[in-house]
Amino acid sequence: MEPQWDDLKIFLAVAREESLSGAGRILKLDPATVGRRIARLETALDAPLFVKSPQGYALSAAGERLLAHGEDVEQAMRAATEALSGPNDTLAGQIRIGAPDGCANYLLPQVCSDIAGNNPDLDIQIVALPRVINLNRREADIAIAVSPPTTGQLAVQKITDYKLHLAASRRYLRQHDAIETPEDLRDHRLIGYIPEMIFDSELDYLSELGLKRVALASNSVPVQLKLALNSGGLCVAHDFALAEHNFLRKVLPDQISLTRSFYLVRHQADQRSERLTRFAAKLVEGIRNEVARLEEQT
DSSP states (O other): OOOOHHHHHHHHHHHHHSSHHHHHHHHTOOHHHHHHHHHHHHHHHTSOOEEEETTEEEEOHHHHHHHHHHHHHHHHHHHHHHHHHOOOSSOEEEEEEEEOHHHHHHTHHHHHHHHHHHOTEEEEEEEEOSSOOOTTTTSOSEEEESSOOOSSSEEEEEEEEEEEEEEEEHHHHHHSOOOOSGGGGGGSOEEEOOGGGOOSGGGOHHHHTTOOOOSEEOSOHHHHHHHHHTTOOEEEEEHHHHTTOTTEEEESTTTOOEEEEEEEEEEGGGGGOHHHHHHHHHHHHHHHHHHHHHHHTO
8 A cells, every 4th residue: 555645744743753742743633643643654664664762753764765755745745735726926824934043033023024914824933943943854944044054955045144243231331341452351241152052153253252251141142132231241242133222332343243144944845835935035035134224223
């Protein structure tokens, strides 16, 4: 018996969530039902698809081989659905974006609100995580990254560069010794990422500046900015975020300036989706415009 699409959907969900309960939540099925359907598929294919362990369900060698074919079928079904819906100038359905929390907090709300306003049947979900979004597990349809991935069947497009500067609250700067040279920074409290939780080397700003001690740390960009707003010390801040925080001032902007980039990441197979491609184009244009608009204000 050949596997049916409904069986493959369940297989893909278990492969991505690595558990029956996780797959059940996504599919709105009881975990026992998910287990029975996987067992039925394994019987039909006469091959074990998963290796069960205390850590969850890992793909077997046969499961690894089936995964690529299952994702091809998934993409073909999406394309068929889009084709049957007919041509339409507006976007519809659900699209999930995964992004680092700085981008998700300070850029995507405006950009996605604008896109949603022009596409009333479109549901946009923003997943803000201080880590790399796993597209292989379908945590999102589209991801925004701060460095281009070099592995996996992924399509990568550079969106735009953005600037970062040291910043501190006006009150902090009034209450502490003047900062006139980079060497003066060693006498001040620094705010940054928790070192072992830096998920991309592009975010290791303080090490790049030769500054070792992080007196106040968080894996969240908004928390770092709140610490600076509360006169906790100096942080490296995105210029596009500083536009929202009038009480923060750039420190040594002519001597210390960093440039980073955002990248749009998609599954290569998803490039066949006209809907996702149109949405990605709107997203890229919106982020570019929003970065430029906010950086002009600082």
